[in-house]
Amino acid sequence: xxxxxxxxxxxxGGLTKLCENHPMSDDxxxxxxxxxxxxxxxxxxxxxxxxxxDKLSLRAVARAAGVSATAPYRHFEDKNRxxxxxAVEGYQQLREETAAAVDPTQSAAEGLxxxxxAYIEFALRRPERYKLIFGPVIHERQAxxxxxxxxxxxxxxxxxLAERGIASDEFVDTDPFLIANSCxxxxxxxxxxxxxxxxxxxxxxxxxxxxxxLLLLQLTGVVRSK
Amino acid sequence: xxxxxxxxxxxxGGLTKLCENHPMSDDxxxxxxxxxxxxxxxxxxxxxxxxxxDKLSLRAVARAAGVSATAPYRHFEDKNRxxxxxAVEGYQQLREETAAAVDPTQSAAEGLxxxxxAYIEFALRRPERYKLIFGPVIHERQAxxxxxxxxxxxxxxxxxLAERGIASDEFVDTDPFLIANSCxxxxxxxxxxxxxxxxxxxxxxxxxxxxxxLLLLQLTGVVRSK
DNA sequence: GCTCCTATGTTTGCACTGTAAACATGCTAG
DNA sequence: CTAGCATGTTTACAGTGCAAACATAGGAGC
Numbered sequence: 001x002x003x004x005x006x007x008x009x010x011x012x013g014g015l016t017k018l019c020e021n022h023p024m025s026d027d028x029x030x031x032x033x034x035x036x037x038x039x040x041x042x043x044x045x046x047x048x049x050x051x052x053x054d055k056l057s058l059r060a061v062a063r064a065a066g067v068s069a070t071a072p073y074r075h076f077e078d079k080n081r082x083x084x085x086x087a088v089e090g091y092q093q094l095r096e097e098t099a100a101a102v103d104p105t106q107s108a109a110e111g112l113x114x115x116x117x118a119y120i121e122f123a124l125r126r127p128e129r130y131k132l133i134f135g136p137v138i139h140e141r142q143a144x145x146x147x148x149x150x151x152x153x154x155x156x157x158x159x160x161l162a163e164r165g166i167a168s169d170e171f172v173d174t175d176p177f178l179i180a181n182s183c184x185x186x187x188x189x190x191x192x193x194x195x196x197x198x199x200x201x202x203x204x205x206x207x208x209x210x211x212x213x214l215l216l217l218q219l220t221g222v223v224r225s226k
Numbered sequence: 227x228x229x230x231x232x233x234x235x236x237x238x239g240g241l242t243k244l245c246e247n248h249p250m251s252d253d254x255x256x257x258x259x260x261x262x263x264x265x266x267x268x269x270x271x272x273x274x275x276x277x278x279x280d281k282l283s284l285r286a287v288a289r290a291a292g293v294s295a296t297a298p299y300r301h302f303e304d305k306n307r308x309x310x311x312x313a314v315e316g317y318q319q320l321r322e323e324t325a326a327a328v329d330p331t332q333s334a335a336e337g338l339x340x341x342x343x344a345y346i347e348f349a350l351r352r353p354e355r356y357k358l359i360f361g362p363v364i365h366e367r368q369a370x371x372x373x374x375x376x377x378x379x380x381x382x383x384x385x386x387l388a389e390r391g392i393a394s395d396e397f398v399d400t401d402p403f404l405i406a407n408s409c410x411x412x413x414x415x416x417x418x419x420x421x422x423x424x425x426x427x428x429x430x431x432x433x434x435x436x437x438x439x440l441l442l443l444q445l446t447g448v449v450r451s452k
Numbered sequence: 453g454c455t456c457c458t459a460t461g462t463t464t465g466c467a468c469t470g471t472a473a474a475c476a477t478g479c480t481a482g
Numbered sequence: 483c484t485a486g487c488a489t490g491t492t493t494a495c496a497g498t499g500c501a502a503a504c505a506t507a508g509g510a511g512c
Contacts, residue, residue, distance in 0.1 A: 052362075052365070053362060054362060054363075054365065109448075109449055112448075131361075131362040134418065134422065135357075135361045135362045135363075136278075136279060136280060136357040136361045136362075136363065137280070137362065139278070139280065141422055141423060142423050142426070148423070148424070148427065151424060165448070169450065170449065170450065171448050171449060171450060172446070172447075172448060172449075172450050174439075174443070177428075177429075178436075178439055178440065178443065179443065179448055181419075181440060182412070182440050182443045182444065182448065183448070184415065184419070185412055185415030185416040185419055185440060186408070186411055186412045186415055186444070187415070188414075188415035188418060188419065189410070189411030189412055189413070189414035189415030189416075189418070190411040190415075192360065192414060192415070192418060193407075193410070193411055193414060196360065196367060197367055197368050197374070198374070198377060199407075200368070201374065202403075203403075210404075213400075213404055214404065214407060214408050214411060217400070217404065217405065217408045218408065218412070218444065218447070218448065219447055219448050219449045220398070220447045220449055221398075221444070221445055221446045221447020221448075221449075221451075222335075222338075222391070222397050222398060222405055222408065222409070222444065222445050222447075223335055223391075223396065223397060223398075223445045223446055223447075224395065224396065224397060224398050225447075225451040
């Protein structure tokens with residue numbers, strides 16, 4: 001009887017190995033999950049994508065991972081910590097996607113436009129993730145240095161472009177950090193306003209084109225050059 | 227006696243009209259509060275200011291107003307509705323403060339800078355209110371047209387400046403709506419990033435000066451004019 | 453090979469939240 | 483004076499984040 005139960009549990013263990021499409025996929029049949037931390041992150045990401053970032057509940061995440069309500073606390077001190085981890089992940093994606101948008105054979109100005117559009121596209125494609133990254137969802141951001149670090153890393157893409165533009169005399173000779181922040185702030189503002197639906201009912205023929213013109217204006221300036 | 231009480235209550239009615247600083251102060255000693263709606267808004271505003279926007283609880287607001295937990299539902303269908311009301315209020319403040327910053331005798335460009343700085347100052351002085359207005363705190367913004375209306379009203383200050391600049395040949399001849407949005411996005415981006423502490427540990431001598439330079443760059447452009 | 457430690461789970465419990473439903477109260481119009 | 487209605491209250495429920503105590507298994511040391 002004891003032997004039987006052992007056998008059964010082993011059998012079940014084998015079975016779970018076969019019919020795995022949901023995240024665990026380990027030989028662990030019960031209890032120790034194997035890779036819960038990642039499973040939680042993944043479940044949380046999906047939940048955010050589908051239901052919005054402020055509807056995210058730790059308990060629901062745990063439920064989705066097939067685990068008890070307080071299990072996540074073994075891997076994240078806080079709900080906030082989970083969010084921070086997701087945000088850092090988001091910053092990295094953002095950095096990758098914007099970096100991928102710049103073509104070194106193009107001019108620095110074209111590069112800025114491309115990065116800006118990629119940034120906005122990212123924000124509109126993953127609005128909830130974007131809100132998580134920048135919005136006030138995460139409490140006490142300053143308590144998590146990794147957040148600001150990955151933020152700065154994302155900014156670095158733009159700084160590099162600014163440096164290139166200055167070096168090639170394409171841009172005005174200012175602090176590249178200033179130029180980068182100028183562009184970033186602009187793009188961030190556009191993305192936020194777009195997500196919040198400010199451009200939805202505006203009399204705009206094409207959003208894409210509108211964004212491009214906004215970005216161009218950033219480069220050429222508003223004041224008529226005399 | 228009946229006549230007297232009527233008289234007294236009329237007198238008090240006249241008085242409340244005069245000496246209104248705190249919300250209640252009515253002849254109503256209990257039950258019907260008098261002006262609960264405003265009291266709730268005020269209490270909520272304070273709570274947001276002091277504890278942060280995402281810590282706001284309707285029950286705590288009710289408690290602060292000295293009223294039962296569900297009383298607010300007689301005045302706001304939702305917690306969200308309360309937040310919307312506060313956000314609209316915030317937009318109006320924002321519009322007033324930015325409008326007050328523009329001096330008609332100045333150039334349009336100087337006006338844009340002044341408005342931008344006033345905007346950023348507003349955001350930094352009332353960060354939680356600002357987060358409420360723009361952040362993802364309010365759900366389904368598009369369901370509340372008054373939100374977008376007051377948002378557009380705030381934008382109108384900038385549009386007017388853009389029109390003035392274009393008319394006086396100070397600015398390039400583009401759609402004023404485009405210029406206004408360009409400036410607004412920029413300023414909004416700066417404010418958001420500043421609130422999120424992105425500039426806190428940056429190597430910046432003076433924040434104020436940094437903001438001014440960022441805004442100036444918006445006007446003059448990044449690309450070297452040939 | 454046995455035992456204990458520790459990492460990782462679970463259960464239980466608490467204080468709190470938003471909100472629905474039913475009930476109470478008192479101003480006001482008929 | 484009274485009926486109705488706006489505005490309160492009480493009660494209840496499902497859901498939340500999290501702390502504390504308990505359970506389990508896999509691996510380190512004997």
